[in-house]
Amino acid sequence: MENNRLQEALNRITAIPEAEARYLEQHVEWRFAGKGELLLREGEVCTSAYYCAEGLVRIYYSSEDGTEFNKNFFAEQMFFSAYSSMLTREPSTLSIQAMEPSKVAVIPRALMDRLYERHPCWDRWGRKLAEMLYILKERREHLLLVHAAEERYRIFLQRFPELAQRLPQYQIASYLGINPVSLSRIRNNQARKPSPLG
Amino acid sequence: MENNRLQEALNRITAIPEAEARYLEQHVEWRFAGKGELLLREGEVCTSAYYCAEGLVRIYYSSEDGTEFNKNFFAEQMFFSAYSSMLTREPSTLSIQAMEPSKVAVIPRALMDRLYERHPCWDRWGRKLAEMLYILKERREHLLLVHAAEERYRIFLQRFPELAQRLPQYQIASYLGINPVSLSRIRNNQARKPSPLG
DNA sequence: ATCTGTCATTAACATAAGTTAATGCATCTG
DNA sequence: CAGATGCATTAACTTATGTTAATGACAGAT
Numbered sequence: 001m002e003n004n005r006l007q008e009a010l011n012r013i014t015a016i017p018e019a020e021a022r023y024l025e026q027h028v029e030w031r032f033a034g035k036g037e038l039l040l041r042e043g044e045v046c047t048s049a050y051y052c053a054e055g056l057v058r059i060y061y062s063s064e065d066g067t068e069f070n071k072n073f074f075a076e077q078m079f080f081s082a083y084s085s086m087l088t089r090e091p092s093t094l095s096i097q098a099m100e101p102s103k104v105a106v107i108p109r110a111l112m113d114r115l116y117e118r119h120p121c122w123d124r125w126g127r128k129l130a131e132m133l134y135i136l137k138e139r140r141e142h143l144l145l146v147h148a149a150e151e152r153y154r155i156f157l158q159r160f161p162e163l164a165q166r167l168p169q170y171q172i173a174s175y176l177g178i179n180p181v182s183l184s185r186i187r188n189n190q191a192r193k194p195s196p197l198g
Numbered sequence: 199m200e201n202n203r204l205q206e207a208l209n210r211i212t213a214i215p216e217a218e219a220r221y222l223e224q225h226v227e228w229r230f231a232g233k234g235e236l237l238l239r240e241g242e243v244c245t246s247a248y249y250c251a252e253g254l255v256r257i258y259y260s261s262e263d264g265t266e267f268n269k270n271f272f273a274e275q276m277f278f279s280a281y282s283s284m285l286t287r288e289p290s291t292l293s294i295q296a297m298e299p300s301k302v303a304v305i306p307r308a309l310m311d312r313l314y315e316r317h318p319c320w321d322r323w324g325r326k327l328a329e330m331l332y333i334l335k336e337r338r339e340h341l342l343l344v345h346a347a348e349e350r351y352r353i354f355l356q357r358f359p360e361l362a363q364r365l366p367q368y369q370i371a372s373y374l375g376i377n378p379v380s381l382s383r384i385r386n387n388q389a390r391k392p393s394p395l396g
Numbered sequence: 397a398t399c400t401g402t403c404a405t406t407a408a409c410a411t412a413a414g415t416t417a418a419t420g421c422a423t424c425t426g
Numbered sequence: 427c428a429g430a431t432g433c434a435t436t437a438a439c440t441t442a443t444g445t446t447a448a449t450g451a452c453a454g455a456t
Binding site for chain 2: 432433434435436
């Protein structure tokens with residue numbers, strides 16, 4: 001059943017012939033990650049892409065002093081990876097961690113390379129996926145660059161209402177580049193503001 | 199001669215058969231933009247990608263109060279576009295402006311769609327390009343999110359020494375999400391710091 | 397029911413960065 | 427040459443956000 005959903009997820013990006021989808025399915029490995037478990041640790045080279053069948057993962061940076069900065073969250077039916085590291089084969093500056101018990105398909109880079117040589121549909125698929133990821137990133141960049149902390153939070157709630165439910169507040173703060181204490185203050189201010197008429 | 203360089207630039211991303219490169223060349227239109235001229239204005243749908251043969255362009259957002267935020271600079275031999283708008287056909291939140299007198303090749307989206315149907319090399323090309331852009335964006339995100347203003351400037355100088363020469367300081371400030379006055383202060387502080395031994 | 401750990405809130409305080417405005421210094425133009 | 431323009435610097439001041447630490451709420455475990 002996960003496989004059918006995987007096929008669905010593949011085809012949602014661009015049409016993949018049945019035979020190709022099957023080939024992929026037959027070569028992925030399923031992996032279960034408990035809450036808090038790392039799928040990739042900063043410094044390692046990322047050798048796979050992933051598909052999230054169940055659960056929720058986050059991708060984050062850490063700075064020297066140990067502070068973590070969330071970069072993305074990925075939930076059911078999404079593909080994710082430490083993309084830069086996988087593509088460049090350089091050690092990742094990112095870590096990937098399960099936020100909830102998660103079931104993921106592991107798609108090794110070597111398999112992807114084989115796919116690209118097997119059938120041109122995969123280049124198109126890879127193109128579309130990269131384009132989608134790029135658009136996501138652009139929206140996020142806009143969020144971080146143009147808006148102040150309070151506005152960023154407001155937009156986040158609007159854009160990802162579901163994640164806002166599923167995640168603890170301090171993880172959202174970290175995604176928005178805001179200190180968790182500041183976020184709490186912001187929420188508090190908002191509660192007073194919403195209607196200028198009182 | 200621009201065409202040969204265009205072929206070079208194409209092949210630097212991934213191998214494109216001669217016939218395909220020629221087809222592209224024969225269908226692009228060359229456009230000249232004077233300093234300050236807009237190639238795309240916020241609110242318009244972006245209908246083309248571009249290749250910069252000569253000059254320097256910037257892509258930027260503006261906020262309601264008119265402040266501008268530089269998103270990217272593109273110089274000789276680089277491809278650029280208001281990618282999200284072009285892909286989604288939604289009005290662009292970005293503007294594109296020539297910072298120096300620039301000569302660019304216009305690659306209409308309709309042409310790109312035709313390329314994708316003509317020959318699979320273009321999907322691969324598009325994949326590689328999107329991947330490269332994604333990696334660039336990821337590095338930038340890391341820059342903005344993890345580092346304080348002073349550090350951002352230091353890294354910028356290191357990463358883009360040439361741009362640092364070519365651009366006025368306030369444009370760099372805008373790229374780094376720093377107020378130009380603050381950047382000047384930072385430069386001043388740095389001048390005092392570099393050697394802890396005095 | 398009590399203990400434990402996790403997370404959110406609040407307050408007092410510190411600091412980085414933004415704002416405004418004046419000044420200086422080139423470069424260009426008539 | 428004089429004036430205008432565009433940009434960088436500097437200073438005085440304001441504001442947003444980070445820091446630390448104490449308190450409180452809640453959920454899960456024993």
